Amino acid sequence: MKAITDIIKNSENILILSHKNPDGDALGSSLGLALALEKIGKKVSCFSVNKIPPVFGFLPGVEMFEKQKGFVNYDLVILLDCAVFKRTGIENIFGLVASFDKLLIIDHHPRTEVEFYENAQEWIDEKKAATAVMIYELLEEMDIAIDKRIATCLLTGIFTDTGGFQHNNTDGVTLRAAAQLMKKGPRIEKIAKGIFNSKNxxxxxxxxxxxxxxxxxxxxxxxxxxxxxxxxxxxxxxxxxxxxxxxxxxxxxxxxxxxxxxxxxxxxxxxxxxxxxxxxxxxxxxxxxxxxxxxxxxxxxxxxxxxxxxxxxxxxxxxxxxxxxxxxxxxxx
Ligand SMILES: [Mn+2]
Structure with a gap:
């Protein structure tokens, strides 16, 4: 964990990427982390090859995806909720990262594909219900105060990846993270309504x-x-x-x-x-x-x-x- 917090602390201009066709966890963990890193003075960009689905329009900071135009020189790229660049849908990653020691991967999926990134930092934990749970733990470790906006993003990630706390991945670790996040003020019924309960x-x-x-x-x-x-x-x-x-x-x-x-x-x-x-x-x-x-x-x-x-x-x-x-x-x- 220290290597991961160090690489974040020592970077100033950070790009956060996740998989194409982003779901609630991809978006929630990306934005939760982005908002938190902005709080500690980092310049952060989020990018998706897809338009953000309107159901996630309520996520705080979602406009960060809109603002992203071209890529500039990042000193850190963080890949969330997937472990290979192929999943981002971005054709050429080599323009993005100067070298893979400037790459950090945080994911909770079982490894089915492997691309070799020399010296990249990885934190992959299949036991975690959502990447958002891992981001919650990371922010705790980094001592970044989680506010309502960050909590809303992370709780959305947890809520969607557990199917509204119904899937078997809903364990004590997941509920503890959710409980701590709820103390910061997000409204679970708003998240539920936004995602599951309002269909046109x-x-x-x-x-x-x-x-x-x-x-x-x-x-x-x-x-x-x-x-x-x-x-x-x-x-x-x-x-x-x-x-x-x-x-x-x-x-x-x-x-x-x-x-x-x-x-x-x-x-x-x-x-x-x-x-x-x-x-x-x-x-x-x-x-x-x-x-x-x-x-x-x-x-x-x-x-x-x-x-x-x-x-x-x-x-x-x-x-x-x-x-x-x-x-x-x-x-x-
Ligand atoms: Mn996920």
Missing amino acids: IAAIKLWGTALSRIETDVATGMAVSYVNQSDIEEAGASQDDLAGLVSVINTVSDAKFSLLLTEYDDQKIKGSLRSEEYKGVDVSKIARQLGGGGHKLASGFEVEGDLKKSVERITRLVLSLKEKEMGIVAKAE
């Missing part, structure tokens, strides 16, 4: 279309649905409106895991997989068979081709997977 009518209709298409497969325990580009256009919705849908598909009582396929561009399909601890399936193993990755209970992949054919192809692939390949473990009763 277009989004609800799009969800309806996808939900009406759910099919289940008894052999694998898969509940699957899909959304194509014309569904999104006809509903007047956007890709962002699909966040959370795969978890709803996973509530089918007999489903061991859920799969949502989204056609996000011509012939480009994104797959999202979800399961629950007690269901005994490791969906990251399925995602990896398709060139993707992620957590045991939440994973994703990208494939190319016709959506309908992909649904069939992936269903066949899942059907063909041996129990071992799906990570299904017989549970002792």
